Amino acid sequence: MTTNKQWQLAARPEGxxxxxxxxxxxxxxxxxxxxxxxxxxxxISMDPANRAWTNSADTYLPAVQIGDVMRATTIGIVExxxxxxxxxxxxxxxxxxxxxxxxxxxxxxxxxxxxAGLPLTAHFGLLGHIGMTAYFGLLDIGAPKEGETLVVSxxxxxxxxxxxxxxxxxxxxxxGIAGTDEKCAWLTDELGFDAAINYKTENVYKALKxxxxxxxxxxxxxxxxxxxxxxxxxxxxxxxxxxxxxISQYNVKEPYGVKALPVIISRRVxxxxxxxxxxxxxxxxxxxxLIPWALSGQLQYRVHVEEGLERAPEVLNMLFDGGNQxxxxxxxxxx
Amino acid sequence: MTTNKQWQLAARPEGxxxxxxxxxxxxxxxxxxxxxxxxxxxxISMDPANRAWTNSADTYLPAVQIGDVMRATTIGIVExxxxxxxxxxxxxxxxxxxxxxxxxxxxxxxxxxxxAGLPLTAHFGLLGHIGMTAYFGLLDIGAPKEGETLVVSxxxxxxxxxxxxxxxxxxxxxxGIAGTDEKCAWLTDELGFDAAINYKTENVYKALKxxxxxxxxxxxxxxxxxxxxxxxxxxxxxxxxxxxxxISQYNVKEPYGVKALPVIISRRVxxxxxxxxxxxxxxxxxxxxLIPWALSGQLQYRVHVEEGLERAPEVLNMLFDGGNQxxxxxxxxxx
Numbered sequence: 231m232t233t234n235k236q237w238q239l240a241a242r243p244e245g246x247x248x249x250x251x252x253x254x255x256x257x258x259x260x261x262x263x264x265x266x267x268x269x270x271x272x273x274i275s276m277d278p279a280n281r282a283w284t285n286s287a288d289t290y291l292p293a294v295q296i297g298d299v300m301r302a303t304t305i306g307i308v309e310x311x312x313x314x315x316x317x318x319x320x321x322x323x324x325x326x327x328x329x330x331x332x333x334x335x336x337x338x339x340x341x342x343x344x345x346a347g348l349p350l351t352a353h354f355g356l357l358g359h360i361g362m363t364a365y366f367g368l369l370d371i372g373a374p375k376e377g378e379t380l381v382v383s384x385x386x387x388x389x390x391x392x393x394x395x396x397x398x399x400x401x402x403x404x405x406g407i408a409g410t411d412e413k414c415a416w417l418t419d420e421l422g423f424d425a426a427i428n429y430k431t432e433n434v435y436k437a438l439k440x441x442x443x444x445x446x447x448x449x450x451x452x453x454x455x456x457x458x459x460x461x462x463x464x465x466x467x468x469x470x471x472x473x474x475x476x477i478s479q480y481n482v483k484e485p486y487g488v489k490a491l492p493v494i495i496s497r498r499v500x501x502x503x504x505x506x507x508x509x510x511x512x513x514x515x516x517x518x519x520l521i522p523w524a525l526s527g528q529l530q531y532r533v534h535v536e537e538g539l540e541r542a543p544e545v546l547n548m549l550f551d552g553g554n555q556x557x558x559x560x561x562x563x564x565x
Numbered sequence: 566m567t568t569n570k571q572w573q574l575a576a577r578p579e580g581x582x583x584x585x586x587x588x589x590x591x592x593x594x595x596x597x598x599x600x601x602x603x604x605x606x607x608x609i610s611m612d613p614a615n616r617a618w619t620n621s622a623d624t625y626l627p628a629v630q631i632g633d634v635m636r637a638t639t640i641g642i643v644e645x646x647x648x649x650x651x652x653x654x655x656x657x658x659x660x661x662x663x664x665x666x667x668x669x670x671x672x673x674x675x676x677x678x679x680x681a682g683l684p685l686t687a688h689f690g691l692l693g694h695i696g697m698t699a700y701f702g703l704l705d706i707g708a709p710k711e712g713e714t715l716v717v718s719x720x721x722x723x724x725x726x727x728x729x730x731x732x733x734x735x736x737x738x739x740x741g742i743a744g745t746d747e748k749c750a751w752l753t754d755e756l757g758f759d760a761a762i763n764y765k766t767e768n769v770y771k772a773l774k775x776x777x778x779x780x781x782x783x784x785x786x787x788x789x790x791x792x793x794x795x796x797x798x799x800x801x802x803x804x805x806x807x808x809x810x811x812i813s814q815y816n817v818k819e820p821y822g823v824k825a826l827p828v829i830i831s832r833r834v835x836x837x838x839x840x841x842x843x844x845x846x847x848x849x850x851x852x853x854x855l856i857p858w859a860l861s862g863q864l865q866y867r868v869h870v871e872e873g874l875e876r877a878p879e880v881l882n883m884l885f886d887g888g889n890q891x892x893x894x895x896x897x898x899x900x
Contacts, residue, residue: 454827476827487822492789492811494838501836503829 232259232268236299236329237542243284246550247543251284252300252328254540265335267313269306271326272565274539275354276546276558277303300328300542305342305350307565316341323353328542330562347525349533350565355388355557356524356531357517359506363474364392365516366509369400371472371502372448376401379442381461384452386413388557389474391421393450395529398422402448405441407434407457421530435460448472451501454479455486462490462499471501532556567594567603571664572635572877578619581885582878586619587635587663589875600670602648604641606661607900609874610689611881611893612638635663635877640677640685642900651676658688663877665897682860684868685900690723690892691859691866692852694841698809699727700851701844704735706807706837707783711736714777716796719787721748723892724809726756728785730864733757737783740776742769742792756865770795783807786836789814790821797825797834806836867891 235256243251262268283294283301294301304326308316313336316322324339326332342353355361367389374380380397384390385406394417397404406417406426414426425441427434438446438460445466451458454476461471479485494501509516523529534554536545539562548554570591578586597603618629618636629636639661643651648671651657659674661667677688690696702724709715715732719725720741729752732739741752741761749761760776762769773781773795780801786793789811796806814820829836844851858864869889871880874897883889 458826473826473830475830479827485824485827487824488826489820489822491793491808491823492814492820494836495808495810495840496838498838498840498843500838501829503831503833503835505830505833508833 232331233257234259234329234331235539236327237539238299239284239294239296241296242286243281246547247281247284249543252543259331259333262310262312262333264312265314266333267311267316267336268309269322269326269332269334269339270309270563271304271306271330271332271539272321272561272563273305273351273354274326274328274542274560274562275303275358276542276549276560278549280546281550301325302328303354305353306332321350323358328539330539345521345525348521351533351535351557351559352524352531354559355533356392356520356529360388360557361392361520361531362509362513362516363506364389364396365520366506366512367472367474367504368393368396368448368450370509371500371504372450372470374400374402374448377403378447379403379405379444379466380448380450381405381407381438381442381446382450382452383407383457384475384477385417385423385426386410387452390450390452391417392529392531394423395421396523397448398424399523399528403442403444405438407453429457435463438464445469450474451476453477455488458488459490462488462493465493465497465499467497469497469499471499473501473503533559535559535561537561567666568592569594569664569666570874571662572874574619574629574631574633574635576631577621578616581882582616582619584878587878594666594668597645597647597668599647600649601668602646602651602671603644604657604661604667604669604674605644605898606639606641606665606667606874607656607896607898608640608686608689609661609663609877609895609897610638610693611877611884611895613884615881616885636660637663638689640688641667656685658693663874665874680856680860683856686868686870686892686894687859687866689894690868691727691855691864695723695892696727696855696866697844697848697851698841699724699731700855701841701847702807702809702839703728703731703783703785705844706835706839707785707805709735709737709783712738713782714738714740714779714801715783715785716740716742716773716777716781717785717787718742718792719810719812720752720758720761721745722787725785725787726752727864727866729758730756731858732783733759734858734863738777738779740773742788764792770798773799780804785809786811788812790823793823794825797823797828800828800832800834802832804832804834806834808836808838868894870894870896872896 237252240253308320322339323342380402382390382394386408394404404423406423417423417426427437449461449471451473452475455478534556572587575588617624643655657674658677715737717725717729721743729739739758741758752758752761762772784796784806786808787810790813869891
């Protein structure tokens with residue numbers, strides 16, 4: 231008999247999460263039925279979307295209901311299986327939730343390969359939706375060519391930091407924009423960016439002029455608003471702008487009006503929004519490059535691992551307090 | 566001996582052109598030297614850019630100098646030739662200027678084919694840069710598919726009217742936006758648009774909602790500003806926006822700030838500016854479709870022909886007074 235511990239949603243949180251918003255419960259798991267398997271969670275991905283799922287309004291997924299186990303993406307190991315698709319020892323990625331164990335028929339779960347030299351947690355980031363976002367946004371829409379200038383906003387973020395490194399691998403002059411001197415130093419000193427601009431202390435327009443003496447060929451857009459106007463004023467002919475996010479505009483009452491758009495005609499600029507889900511059918515294409523880059527150390531990816539299922543609510547809060555440095559992961563068991 | 570009449574620029578015009586801004590001169594043409602040919606102009610294309618060329622500031626071409634013959638695109642017939650590339654009777658398109666004749670070594674001129682059933686003037690429009698702009702902007706960037714909804718702004722303009730008709734040929738539901746009821750009636754009654762919106766008398770946002778019940782898949786952008794915001798609010802997933810012009814923004818002191826850009830992420834919109842010059846190497850591709858469409862009557866193109874070289878300054882003014890209905894052409898001789 232296996233005992234399972236889990237966090238169930240107890241109330242609709244307001245602002246920061248507290249332990250009172252969840253109920254810590256223990257239950258004895260039943261025997262497996264035909265087609266089922268028992269998964270032991272090892273890693274729980276802590277994502278900003280998790281917080282949105284606790285609200286009463288549905289997002290791109292239905293809201294988590296009061297009394298349900300808190301939803302989260304997890305990686306777990308199959309401990310027992312009466313399911314034909316998965317066998318004992320397989321590592322599975324799926325919506326395993328904030329709990330130690332779960333019994334499932336395996337629908338919605340996928341087996342993740344164990345890659346010598348790469349931690350399982352890479353599947354939450356570099357080989358997960360973050361790596362895919364960076365890879366396809368930059369290569370499919372940005373189409374970088376050797377010697378071109380790439381500017382990345384939110385460059386120290388999970389996606390931005392990978393975008394810039396791929397840009398360097400592809401031979402670009404890479405300039406990142408971030409919000410602290412420490413982040414800027416990380417970009418240039420550890421990730422190999424050619425330059426980094428602290429948008430909180432520098433005049434971004436002038437700094438771009440200085441660090442992009444040949445103009446801007448690709449702008450990987452995570453921020454939007456005034457930053458976009460400053461970049462558009464300096465783009466080269468046939469510039470590409472993959473639009474991954476416009477985070478400056480999500481929580482403002484009065485949206486910023488972008489004024490420099492006519493330049494996209496004279497400069498023949500392509501500006502294109504994308505969502506990583508649209509590229510999931512091409513995931514093997516990305517693996518074929520991302521895995522060797524990661525194994526060779528050309529591509530660095532920062533994870534921030536906390537431990538202990540019982541700390542889940544407080545750990546999720548770190549995302550909103552700026553307490554994490556890299557992709558936030560909660561470890562709840564041994565691999 | 567051939568006598569040539571021409572208009573030379575006499576002064577930098579202010580506002581509307583007057584005959585005093587030009588000097589009417591007659592000269593006797595010299596004998597041809599080896600490599601030269603004598604061209605007799607038949608049609609002069611009257612374009613908004615002509616007016617800009619009379620100013621002292623250079624544009625994408627150098628300013629016309631005082632004392633020079635006024636520059637303009639023309640179609641002429643070779644009357645005598647000591648040039649290997651061109652023979653007597655050839656129709657040539659090039660910068661022939663506001664004059665009856667010119668002697669040239671042929672550089673910068675191209676032979677235009679005489680197409681049974683199509684007037685020579687088609688080379689100024691449908692088969693010239695206007696037709697190419699509509700063709701490549703819509704097909705190369707807009708990539709229309711049967712059953713999709715296409716919205717065209719400045720739809721009664723030279724480019725817009727062709728865009729909408731090609732959209733119909735490609736099986737789209739086509740909605741045009743124009744500035745008078747008469748233009749709207751022309752779009753729906755004569756050109757086969759499914760609907761037309763008078764932006765001066767209708768609420769464009771609501772009218773688009775009504776006439777685009779399945780949302781907007783392609784927006785051929787000629788206008789920019791608030792119109793773009795209204796369209797972005799109604800685009801479908803994977804919409805394409807070929808950006809040909811943003812004429813609402815060219816003469817304003819305070820540019821309009823476009824606020825709806827974040828939607829290009831969630832809707833995965835592609836917005837791409839272009840200039841027809843970039844497509845000139847692919848002109849045969851366009852001819853292969855445009856010529857049969859024009860010959861079969863599927864594609865209508867309106868020209869407005871005035872006559873008489875001596876009227877050139879007053880005829881050019883028509884462009885700015887709104888006096889022309891269709892591409893403005895000055896006929897100065899017989900074909």
